[in-house]
Each structure stands twice: as structure tokens, then as C-alpha cells.
Amino acid sequence: MKREIPVLITLIAGVFCLIGFFVPHPWVRNGYQDLQNWALILVGLTYVLGVANVLRVNVDGIQNRHKDWIYKIVLVAGLVVMVVIGFAAGDGFLDASSQFSWMYRNFYTPMSATMFSLLAFFIASAAFRAFRIRSTEALLLAIAAFILMIGRVPIGNAIHPIIPASADWLMEVPQNAAKRGILIGAALGVMATGIRLILGIEKTYGSGEGGS
Amino acid sequence: MSGIPWLRDLDRRWIFLAVALLTIIPLVTGFHIAPVKPGHRAEGFYKAIEDLPAGSTVLLAGDYDPGTIAENYPAHLAAARHLFRRNIKIVAIALYPGGPPLSDQVLSIAAEEYGKKLGVDYVNLGFKSGNELVMSRMGLSIPDTYPVDIRGVPVSEIPVMQGIENYNSLALLVNISAGYPGTKEWVQQVVSRYHIPMVAAVTAVSAPEYYPYLQTKQLHGLLGGMAGAAEYEALLDEPGLAMRGMDAQSLAHVFIALMIILGNIANPPKRDGHRGPA
Numbered sequence: 001m002k003r004e005i006p007v008l009i010t011l012i013a014g015v016f017c018l019i020g021f022f023v024p025h026p027w028v029r030n031g032y033q034d035l036q037n038w039a040l041i042l043v044g045l046t047y048v049l050g051v052a053n054v055l056r057v058n059v060d061g062i063q064n065r066h067k068d069w070i071y072k073i074v075l076v077a078g079l080v081v082m083v084v085i086g087f088a089a090g091d092g093f094l095d096a097s098s099q100f101s102w103m104y105r106n107f108y109t110p111m112s113a114t115m116f117s118l119l120a121f122f123i124a125s126a127a128f129r130a131f132r133i134r135s136t137e138a139l140l141l142a143i144a145a146f147i148l149m150i151g152r153v154p155i156g157n158a159i160h161p162i163i164p165a166s167a168d169w170l171m172e173v174p175q176n177a178a179k180r181g182i183l184i185g186a187a188l189g190v191m192a193t194g195i196r197l198i199l200g201i202e203k204t205y206g207s208g209e210g211g212s
Numbered sequence: 213m214s215g216i217p218w219l220r221d222l223d224r225r226w227i228f229l230a231v232a233l234l235t236i237i238p239l240v241t242g243f244h245i246a247p248v249k250p251g252h253r254a255e256g257f258y259k260a261i262e263d264l265p266a267g268s269t270v271l272l273a274g275d276y277d278p279g280t281i282a283e284n285y286p287a288h289l290a291a292a293r294h295l296f297r298r299n300i301k302i303v304a305i306a307l308y309p310g311g312p313p314l315s316d317q318v319l320s321i322a323a324e325e326y327g328k329k330l331g332v333d334y335v336n337l338g339f340k341s342g343n344e345l346v347m348s349r350m351g352l353s354i355p356d357t358y359p360v361d362i363r364g365v366p367v368s369e370i371p372v373m374q375g376i377e378n379y380n381s382l383a384l385l386v387n388i389s390a391g392y393p394g395t396k397e398w399v400q401q402v403v404s405r406y407h408i409p410m411v412a413a414v415t416a417v418s419a420p421e422y423y424p425y426l427q428t429k430q431l432h433g434l435l436g437g438m439a440g441a442a443e444y445e446a447l448l449d450e451p452g453l454a455m456r457g458m459d460a461q462s463l464a465h466v467f468i469a470l471m472i473i474l475g476n477i478a479n480p481p482k483r484d485g486h487r488g489p490a
Contacts, residue, residue, distance in 0.1 A: 021405075029352070032352075033349075033352050033353075033356075036345060036348065036349045036352070037349075039342065039345050040340070040341070040342045040345055040346070040349065040357075043341045043342045043343075043345065044341050044342075046341075047309075047341055091363050091364035092363070094312065094313055094316055094362055094363070096316075096320070101313060104313050105313075108278055108310070109278040109281065110278075111278075112277065112278035112279040112281070112310075113278055113279065113281050113282060115279060116279050116280060116281075116282065117282065120231055120235070120464055121227075121228045121231050121232075123468060124227050124228075124230075124231045124464075124467060124468050124471050125224045125227050125228065125471075127468045127469075127471040127472045127475060128222070128224070128227055128471040128472070128474060128475040128478075129224070129475060130475075131472045131475060131476070132475070132476060132479075132481035133472075133476050133481060134481035134482065138481075142472060145469075145472070146469050146472075149465040149466075149468060149469050150465060150466065150469060152416075152436075152439050152465070153439055153458060153461050153462040153465050154245065154246035154247060154248050154249065154442075154458050154459075154462055155245055155246050155462035155463075155465070155466060157246060157249050158245065158246035158247075164249070164251075168251065171420060171423060172423060172427075175420050175423065176420075176423045176424055176427060179420055179421060179423060179424055180424045183424060
């Protein structure tokens with residue numbers, strides 16, 4: 001029963017959602033709507049679980065002086081301070097003058113943007129140290145990369161209009177063909193996995209074991 | 213060993229310094245290299261908004277957070293300006309928890325410039341967890357999915373939400389996307405099912421993923437990264453954050469191309485038959 005009941009729930013919910021997608025009758029529609037509401041509530045609860053898990057793992061790391069425990073203090077303090085300030089501000093927590101907005105603008109935004117912008121530095125360094133043209137395939141990759149890097153910015157058009165035109169051709173013909181193939185393949189895979197889940201062939205979600 | 217020893221052993225901090233200078237100098241000095249020439253993908257984005265009748269309502273989904281602010285924010289701000297310039301009403305949502313304050317910021321800047329009022333001309337419904345489920349649920353009822361706006365005001369009391377029931381009440385979906393959940397999910401869950409016209413502004417790295425949707429007209433326009441946003445600003449004739457950043461980006465791209473060449477000169481690869489990665 002431990003296995004059968006979750007499989008049965010999945011089967012009923014899965015088939016009902018499939019029917020709900022195609023049948024607009026109020027009976028089906030209302031049930032479909034209720035199922036979606038339950039799912040939204042469940043997803044919302046996972047955020048609470050996520051926060052609890054972050055706290056459990058990091059507080060444990062601080063107490064037992066795990067590697068880099070000092071950074072865990074910063075993480076936990078940041079989480080607690082943002083939550084407390086947000087709740088204290090109530091419905092106006094996003095007002096431009098609120099303390100929450102001030103911390104969002106002056107801590108969260110620059111720190112997140114900094115992490116992303118570091119990519120430019122590491123890509124430049126990796127291009128110098130790691131991109132070795134040691135085969136015909138690598139040469140083709142390098143040529144395509146040059147055309148795209150120069151063709152996608154205004155300097156490409158200033159050098160010669162053929163550069164952005166070539167970049168567009170690369171993106172819209174060979175790249176698009178490959179991407180379309182990947183998308184179709186992935187969609188077929190998702191459909192197959194969905195059918196396996198609904199029919200109870202794929203049980204990894206319930207048992208913690210590999211699917212049969 | 214062949215190659216150029218001193219270049220081979222170049223301290224990577226010199227590379228970091230060069231990247232920093234090449235990006236900071238154009239931004240600080242306003243040094244200008246080349247004009248931005250809009251492409252057909254940006255023109256599609258522009259035209260989709262330009263063709264909307266004044267007074268219609270669009271859904272502006274700001275699905276990103278400050279991590280990709282450099283690429284997404286300029287397009288987000290330009291789109292909000294364009295919509296208000298055309299007297300179009302905006303219903304904003306976010307499927308990223310860190311997104312709603314950015315939507316608030318963008319809407320308040322654009323609203324102030326065009327004299328638009330919160331609640332009357334636009335509303336920010338904020339974040340809702342659930343990804344594709346939220347998209348699908350909005351197809352049944354937007355007021356049931358978002359019963360209150362980001363400030364806790366019931367949507368039944370918000371003038372701009374009057375008459376908004378589901379996607380049929382909206383003229384266009386404008387998605388500003390950093391990845392998942394984002395443009396791909398909106399196309400799959402909403403465009404293919406409810407046939408609402410859609411345009412998207414996405415990060416440069418994810419843009420190739422959406423080209424097939426452009427070809428099938430499931431997307432009417434696409435802005436890829438800061439370059440796409442700059443093209444859109446050029447079409448609007450409102451130079452902004454993206455156009456200011458394009459010269460820095462041009463120099464950085466040329467520098468990275470140069471680094472690949474220099475790296476191969478400094479330390480030439482051996483063609484030993486090994487067919488590993490580049």
C-alpha cells in the first residue's frame with residue numbers, strides 16, 4: 001500500500017489534469033482549478049521548508065565549526081535580518097522609503113550584479129588560457145565565436161556589414177536547426193516521462209529508488 | 213617549448229585589469245565607437261507594442277532578479293516607457309522572488325515620466341510561487357491567482373484590473389526573462405494554449421534557445437541581452453542604459469577575441485591527434 005497509494009494519487013491527478021486541459025465543462029474546470037490551487041499552496045509551503053533547511057544546515061555548520069563556518073554566520077544573519085525587517089514593515093515593505101527596499105537596493109542588488117559581472121573577467125582569462133585550437137572542429141568553433149562576438153555588437157557593423165549578417169545567418173540557420181532538434185527531442189522525452197509517471201512505471205518520486 | 217614564454221606566463225590579473233579598464237572607460241567618459249543598428253528581432257518587439265490600440269492592457273512579466281540586472285533591466289525599463297508612451301495599461305507580475313521590487317522601480321520611473329497613476333494605469337501584482345502552474349492558473353482566472361496586489365490591495369478595488377479576467381483580457385504578453393521560469397515556459401504554457409501574442413527580452417546567453425519560437429511566430433519579437441535592449445532603445449529614439457553600455461560591451465568582445473588569438477600564439481596547441489575539447 002505504501003507504493004500503491006502514491007501511484008494511484010499520481011494517476012488520478014495526472015489523468016484529471018490531462019482531461020482538464022482539453023475539456024472546458026464546469027465540472028472538469030472546477031476540479032482542475034481546485035487541483036491547481038492545492039498545488040500552488042504546496043509549492044508555497046516548499047519555500048518555508050527551504051528556509052528551514054537552510055537554517056538547519058548552516059546553524060549546524062556554525063555550531064560544529066565546519067569549514068568556512070564564518071561565512072555561514074553572514075548567510076544566516078542576512079536571511080534573518082531581511083525576514084525580520086520585511087515582516088516589521090508589513091504591507092509597505094516594498095515602498096521606496098522602507099528599510100527593506102534600502103537593503104534590497106544597497107546590498108542584494110549590487111552583490112547579485114557583481115557575481116554576474118565577474119563572468120566577463122573569467123571568460124577573458126579562460127579565453128587566453130584554455131581555448132586551444134588543436135583540431136579542425138576547434139577552428140570552426142573559434143571562427144563562429146569570432147563572428148558572433150564581433151557581429152552581435154555595434155563595432156561589427158562598423159567594421160563591415162557582412163559581419164552582423166554572418167552572425168545572424170549562423171544564429172538563424174545552423175544554430176536554429178540544432179536548437180529545434182534539441183527542443184523536439186526534449187519535448188518527446190518529457191512526454192514519455194509524464195506517461196511513465198502517470199502509469200506508475202516511474203516511481204522515483206515516491207520510493208527514493210530508481211525507476212523500473 | 214614553442215610559443216612566447218613571457219606571454220604564456222602572463223599573470224591573469226593583467227587580463228582582469230584590461231577588462232576593467234575597457235568596460236569602465238567608455239561608461240565613464242561616454243567614449244563612442246559605433247552607432248547601434250536595430251535588427252529585425254528588435255523591430256518585431258517594437259512593432260508588437262506600436263501596433264497595440266491605445267487603452268489596451270498588457271501583461272508585463274518581469275521574471276528576473278538583480279543577478280541579471282545588467283542585461284534585463286534596460287529592456288524592462290524601455291518596454292515600460294514604450295507602453296506608457298502609447299497609453300497602454302500594464303499589469304505586472306514576477307515569477308522570480310527577487311523580481312517585484314525591480315518591476316516596482318521600473319514602473320514608478322516610467323509612470324513619473326509619462327504622468328501615469330498607480331492603480332489606474334498600472335499595477336504590480338508581485339510574486340507568486342509555482343512557476344508554470346501560476347501561468348496555467350492565470351489562464352483560468354487572473355484575479356483568483358492574484359487576489360491582491362503587492363501592497364495588499366484587493367484587485368477588485370484596483371481600477372486597472374476591472375474587466376481583467378484571464379489572458380483573453382490582455383492584448384500582449386511582454387516577458388523579461390533571465391531563464392527558468394521564463395520565456396520558454398510562457399510560450400509552452402500560455403502562447404500555445406491561449407494564443408496571446410508575446411514578445412520577450414532575455415539574457416544574451418539564453419537568446420538562441422528562443423529563435424525557433426520566433427520562426428514559428430510564437431514570439432513576435434526578441435531582445436537578446438544588452439545588445440537587444442540597445443537596438444530597442446535606438447528604435448524608440450530614447451538612448452538609455454543599454455546604448456550607453458554597448459561601447460563597453462563592444463570593446464570587451466573584441467578583447468576576448470584577441471585573448472583567444474594571443475593565447476594560441478603564446479602557447480601553440482600540439483596537433484597530436486587528440487580530439488578532446490577545444
